[in-house]
Amino acid sequence: MVLRIPLRRSASFTPDHQPLMEMSNPTTLKMEANVLVLGADSVGKSALTVRFLTRRFIGEYGDMEFIYSHSLAMEGREIHVHIWDIPCSQDRVDESSAKEKRVQWADGFILVYSICDRASFNVLRPKVQVIKAAKEALSQEKVPIVIVGNKRDLHHRRVVSSEEGRLLALSMDCEFYEVSAAEAYHGALMVFQGLAERICEAKLALKKGTGIRSIVKSMSAVFARKRTDSL
Numbered sequence: 001m002v003l004r005i006p007l008r009r010s011a012s013f014t015p016d017h018q019p020l021m022e023m024s025n026p027t028t029l030k031m032e033a034n035v036l037v038l039g040a041d042s043v044g045k046s047a048l049t050v051r052f053l054t055r056r057f058i059g060e061y062g063d064m065e066f067i068y069s070h071s072l073a074m075e076g077r078e079i080h081v082h083i084w085d086i087p088c089s090q091d092r093v094d095e096s097s098a099k100e101k102r103v104q105w106a107d108g109f110i111l112v113y114s115i116c117d118r119a120s121f122n123v124l125r126p127k128v129q130v131i132k133a134a135k136e137a138l139s140q141e142k143v144p145i146v147i148v149g150n151k152r153d154l155h156h157r158r159v160v161s162s163e164e165g166r167l168l169a170l171s172m173d174c175e176f177y178e179v180s181a182a183e184a185y186h187g188a189l190m191v192f193q194g195l196a197e198r199i200c201e202a203k204l205a206l207k208k209g210t211g212i213r214s215i216v217k218s219m220s221a222v223f224a225r226k227r228t229d230s231l
């Protein structure tokens with residue numbers, strides 16, 4: 001049975017545990033974080049996303065493409081997280097220009113595999129390489145990527161060890177989590193919240209870098225002008 005979940009494109013959610021007071025504080029830094037969730041068929045991309053948004057696991061999710069919006073309040077920041085959950089069947093048939101647009105839209109990526117499905121694990125390395133090539137060609141900054149091994153509750157069917165997941169993440173300079181969307185909310189929270197934080201850090205670092213670069217540029221222009229004036 002496919003249950004229709006009460007979510008709409010760009011629906012907004014604030015989990016009960018978030019301190020709402022902080023969100024209305026005018027000194028709160030507001031930031032946006034676009035997150036793309038990718039991975040093979042049926043690895044639990046929607047289950048993980050819906051678990052984070054609603055704290056619930058409903059079993060069946062249908063084959064719909066969604067962008068969800070969600071607000072997180074953390075350490076004096078209000079982060080508006082936009083999550084693009086793309087079914088694998090859609091990703092497969094999309095033209096490369098559509099895929100490229102999605103990658104450029106995203107500030108951070110969640111790449112999901114199932115610990116019971118070796119093939120879903122094997123497709124991740126080339127996916128990370130494509131993302132890095134596309135994003136890091138445009139910016140010096142490291143692109144925030146999280147690799148997630150899902151369905152941890154199905155340990156009797158495990159074919160990918162935790163060690164393999166951790167090593168893949170380490171070798172690709174990504175974060176790593178092993179979770180069960182079916183069993184717990186905490187893992188999903190760690191994945192999305194951790195990524196949102198890293199996206200904000202990367203954006204702030206970029207802003208700082210751009211600021212410093214523009215100061216250096218204007219100072220060089222002043223000195224160059226002085227040198228020409230004195231000729």
Ligand SMILES: Nc1nc2c(ncn2[C@@H]2O[C@H](COP(=O)(O)OP(=O)(O)OP(=O)(O)O)[C@@H](O)[C@H]2O)c(=O)[nH]1
Pocket residue numbers: 039040041042043044045046047048058059060061062063064086087088089150151152153154179180181182183
């Ligand atoms: N046991 C278990 N089942 C899970 C878990 N996460 C998802 N599932 C099940 O796996 C199936 C696929 O989950 P989805 O969230 O639809 O997977 P998806 O990656 O979004 O799939 P596509 O939309 O086809 O790309 C569903 O039957 C879920 O109930 C988990 O952590 N444990």
